[in-house]
Amino acid sequence: MLESPPSLTKKPTGFRWELLTLLWLAFFLNQADRQIFSVVLPLIRKDLGLTDAQLGLIASALVWTYGLLVPIAGFIGDRFSRRNILGFCLLFWSCATMLTGFCSSMVQFIMLRGVATGGGEAFYAPSANALLGENYKESRSFALSVHQTAVYFGIILSGIIAGYIGEHYGWQKAFYLFGSLGIVLAIVFFTRIPKDVVTATVETRQPMLAEIGETAHIVIRKPTVIMLTLGFGCMVFVNVGYLTWMPSFLVDKFSMSLTDAGFSSLFYHHLGAFLGVLSGAKIADYYAKTNPRSRLIVQALGLLLGAPFIYGISMSNTQLLTYVALFLFGIFRGWYDSNIVASLYEVVSPKIRSSAYGLMLACAFLIGSFAPYLLGVLKPTLGLTTGLASLSGVYVLGSLFLWIGAFVFFDRDKEPSL
Structure with a gap:
């Protein structure tokens, strides 16, 4: 080191x-x-x-x-x-x-x-x-x-x-x-x-590419890491799509000024995310003392419970309901965020945690990067309302990956307590 x-x-x-x-x-x-x-x-x-x-x-x-x-x-x-x-x-x-x-x-x-x-x-x-x-x-x-x-x-x-x-x-x-x-x-x-x-x-x-390849070879043999990465990719897909198009959505749907739309699209969600990170971390830390897979379960619940509010953001007919949905979407997004690194650390060796996280981050962002473009392609035909509402399904898919990781592969892949 x-x-x-x-x-x-x-x-x-x-x-x-x-x-x-x-x-x-x-x-x-x-x-x-x-x-x-x-x-x-x-x-x-x-x-x-x-x-x-x-x-x-x-x-x-x-x-x-x-x-x-x-x-x-x-x-x-x-x-x-x-x-x-x-x-x-x-x-x-x-x-x-x-x-x-x-x-x-x-x-x-x-x-x-x-x-x-x-x-x-x-x-x-x-x-x-x-x-x-x-x-x-x-x-x-x-x-x-x-x-x-x-x-x-x-x-x-x-x-x-x-x-x-x-x-x-x-x-x-x-x-x-x-x-x-x-x-x-x-x-x-x-x-x-x-x-x-x-x-x-x-x-x-040693050559950097060789070290990256060696780390990838180790983590790919742990299905839980793959499930965590796919779940992370789903979360990033939704987050990047939301951040890119939500200000425009509020301008188009409620005829808001750009200043108001920029504030409203980001403030309520990230206020909820801030509170969600704190509460999610407390919940996971408490239950992980006796059951380490609890970190993955909190993440899976965060995506699953957040999905209806993503749908609600798009389908709400008033600004108030949209803001409430943004806030609650943020709460459960925070539950997921609070355990991204901690869940990974349960199943990878301390020697490769940093590089393993870098690879997981890379894969997740490459998956999520397609969201802005796809929503832009769909906007002229389906509209942003339908496009953003469909992101709720991606959250459900991400939750499914995490449930599989927690209950199918976790016991085999978890690292021994240090």
Whole structure:
């Protein structure tokens, strides 16, 4: 394993809080930059005359790129300075976000938003989580939980800010603003965070593709991991489709302003998800003390119980009922989210947990990446109402995979207690 970098771990508490603050801001922009396109999508469609299928393809391109690169990013994070990886990827995706404001064609959007932004963002999470874990050994869960809250704030606030800027100053200005903020933050990050030193080991000196292949060979022999991955793919499919098209759905169905739609489509759901993560973790931890498969059961229940509310979001006739459905959908999505990593760790060896999670993440995002494009293709014929309602069936399918993993394969695949 890697040695803890002394240049960072021996820094005083004040430094560790500064590190957490800067990484929180970076993760905030990571999520915000990813969501801007969906918020201002109606304006881009009107301004450039792109079809719904083309807009969906642009959104899918980012997730495809992310899914392909994130396992590689995890292995690279074990070989090079994580400070440098984080600083450069923040700078790279922020430049791509800012330049997206100059796009005028589908190909330009795919290259800048899909490939460049998605590629830069893929290298953030593995190194950021590892760096926080090294510097918060006695309060690791707390630090990672605080860092994770940037997801909710990034998605919600980007909906409000990008929607307002798009309506009053043009969709291009939203990309200029968030991209510029990221460039400034990257400069501050390089200035304030010292470079960490990564010590090469036998594991990090072997070819990276060989190591990825070796890990894949190990985990593929555990059907529970396959079931967890398929369930995760179903969840990502629904989540990416929802995040891409929900603001447009509210604009079209209730004639809402872009600012209101951006806020409403994201706030109620992620408020529920925040509460669901906390409650789901408590429930799973309590029952897992005597039955480790309880983590998978909580996830399966989260998808199964969340499915009716996905259907309700699309079919509700009033804004109030839509918001209630969004909130309850978020609650049960949070149940699922709270055990993604913990469930996997029940069935894989500690030696390969990080790389196994990277591979599961990659497969899930590649599955889920097709949702924006498929919904865009179906929109002119079936409409977004039917398209979004059909996502409830994907949640049920994901729940089925998890039930199979929990009750058919788990006893054989679980790791012995350490």
